[in-house]
Amino acid sequence: KLLEKKLMQMRKLESLGSLARVLAGEFTNILTTIMGFSSLLKISAQCDPVINEYIDSIQTSARIASRLVSQLMAFSRSLTILREPVDFRFIVSEIIEQIRHMHPRVHIMTDLPSFIPPIIGDRSQLKLVIKNLCDNAIEAMDRAGELRIKLNRVTINSNSSYIGDGKEIVKGDFLKCTISDNGRGMDSMVLERIFEPFFTTKHGVKGAGLGLSIVYGITKEHGGFLDISSTPGKGTEVELYLPIMERESSDLQRKSEKRLDVDHEK
Ligand SMILES: Nc1ncnc2c1ncn2[C@@H]1O[C@H](COP(=O)(O)OP(=O)(O)O)[C@@H](O)[C@H]1O
Ligand SMILES: [Mg+2]
Structure with missing residues (x-):
């Protein structure tokens, strides 16, 4: 019974791991787009301080999101190891x-x-x-x-x-x-x-x-x-x-x- 429970837990972790890998990959692409275009926007906005502030908020959030994505990557990687x-x-x-x-x-x-x-x-x-x-x-x-x-x-x-x-x-x-x-x-x-x-x-x-x-x-x-x-x-x-x-x-x-x-x- 104990073994069954552990197996269930492992399987749950494995499927979470592959879900994490897929999500992380997709989000990396999305975030690259957000970061790229918001940088372009910053250049087009010249130095309008209000707009600049909005763009900064977008970029801060994108940076937080990409930190989360790298943690997701690490989590999915933790399921296979080198020796x-x-x-x-x-x-x-x-x-x-x-x-x-x-x-x-x-x-x-x-x-x-x-x-x-x-x-x-x-x-x-x-x-x-x-x-x-x-x-x-x-x-x-x-x-x-x-x-x-x-x-x-x-x-x-x-x-x-x-x-x-x-x-x-x-x-x-x-x-x-x-x-x-x-x-x-x-x-x-x-x-x-x-x-x-x-x-x-x-x-x-x-x-x-x-x-x-x-x-x-x-x-x-x-x-x-x-x-x-x-x-x-x-x-x-x-x-x-x-x-x-x-x-x-x-x-x-x-x-x-x-x-x-x-x-x-x-
Ligand atoms: N050394 C510690 N002292 C007190 N609480 C801890 C400690 N390590 C972990 N925790 C608790 O376990 C939770 C989960 O830790 P973790 O998985 O590293 O996630 P996170 O650090 O992102 O919250 C933490 O939110 C905290 O409540
Ligand atoms: Mg922690």
Whole structure:
């Protein structure tokens, strides 16, 4: 029964994904037209301030819409992934650098090990996962507060029989990435719905409600899972688990080294 429910959910996500892809493509064309002609209009209107203001409004809305479209694209892409060895520490440091640059009032504390085995997966998608999680944390703190990012390796064995979000028992070696904030947190009503596509508590142009749907899709595709806990008024902690497959990753490593050797010989 549980499996049936999960299958249903996957199918629903898949059809949402292809719908998103089609819509995003159509909207890209429409938006290109709107942006193009409104720029032309601006030139024809010369410097009439009232008309210019109207055109600016049109262009602002078009820009917001195209941001939404790129999120839709990312959501549909989250349902197919590349497989390459990825050093997760590198992804985390890239994101941290971006945050330091964009949000000087966010204090970032990190706990990164000197070595962690590579994850097999899609670098740019995994980066998007971390970015979306950090964006949510930063938004929950109104762009000022403490953001903690921790990486470590955990072994989940049958004794500890960790219950993942699908309520199945998971086993093996995982990379665990913990992202916590001291923001506004959420109550159980919100917590229950956060992975739903288009679910958001943010008003206006800020949230499309796709951030965590994307995170969920990409994590599932990588064989991982998430555990989120939150206290209203205190903060939120997100634990992201991704499987470490050392054998497979050294195989891939060897293959790419071989390829390099061949290239050298040429
Ligand atoms: N770190 C967090 N702290 C508090 N609330 C959060 C956090 N992360 C997610 N949420 C809640 O989950 C909702 C859905 O998140 P998301 O899918 O990223 O969409 P969006 O950010 O566009 O609203 C948010 O609107 C917010 O209410
Ligand atoms: Mg978000």
